Amino acid sequence: MKLYDNPISGNCYKVRLLLALLGKEYETVFIDSLNGETRTPAFHAISPRGQIPVLEDQGERIADSMAILTYLARRYGPQWLPDGPLACARVIEWLAVAADELQYGAAQARRIKKLGVAGDLTRAQMHAESGLALLEHRLEEHHWLAAEKPTIADIACYPYVALLPEGGVPLDPYPPIRDWMARIEALPGYISMPGLEKE
Numbered sequence: 001m002k003l004y005d006n007p008i009s010g011n012c013y014k015v016r017l018l019l020a021l022l023g024k025e026y027e028t029v030f031i032d033s034l035n036g037e038t039r040t041p042a043f044h045a046i047s048p049r050g051q052i053p054v055l056e057d058q059g060e061r062i063a064d065s066m067a068i069l070t071y072l073a074r075r076y077g078p079q080w081l082p083d084g085p086l087a088c089a090r091v092i093e094w095l096a097v098a099a100d101e102l103q104y105g106a107a108q109a110r111r112i113k114k115l116g117v118a119g120d121l122t123r124a125q126m127h128a129e130s131g132l133a134l135l136e137h138r139l140e141e142h143h144w145l146a147a148e149k150p151t152i153a154d155i156a157c158y159p160y161v162a163l164l165p166e167g168g169v170p171l172d173p174y175p176p177i178r179d180w181m182a183r184i185e186a187l188p189g190y191i192s193m194p195g196l197e198k199e
């Protein structure tokens, strides 16, 4: 299995985290996404969307962190994606939050504040906070986002929530979210990424 990857990408980290929790071995190909390598013809031949992560497995390429999490769960860890119609929809609801409030809010705030990309920081932080409100509401009453056990919904949402302090949004006002993060960090096989290391 091969992952086109960058260590500082939260979207790539979603995939590395699930692979670690599944105990799967893989190789990585470093893609310098901050310096335009995703926009080269060579990379577009791998991923027409010009984005990482991309996973290669069994002769197939899969692009997009959410698609890769879905693939990995179905193929190697069905417990991470329940297959009942409603249970599966509950997971997808959170993948949609990861692709909206967390991508265009939380990840974007970090890109602007930490990585120096141009953009409207206040707007991104406000969008991130609307995502935090959704998580907080759910996590006040439940341990996990989509079910009564961890699923790829938790893996999809965790990275950019946990990295939010790098986007200038502190998580101190959200104890249920911090408790949920601690539960994820206690899962057997959990790995960290730059920006999330504990002292």
Ligand SMILES: N[C@@H](CCC(=O)N[C@@H](CS)C(=O)NCC(=O)O)C(=O)O
Residues within 6 Å of the ligand: 009, 010, 011, 012, 033, 038, 039, 050, 051, 052, 053, 063, 064, 065, 066, 099
């Ligand atoms: N929806 C995509 C977003 C992927 C994404 O934004 N990737 C960033 C790195 S975190 C990237 O490749 N940026 C380079 C570019 O857009 O040129 C996913 O979930 O995988």
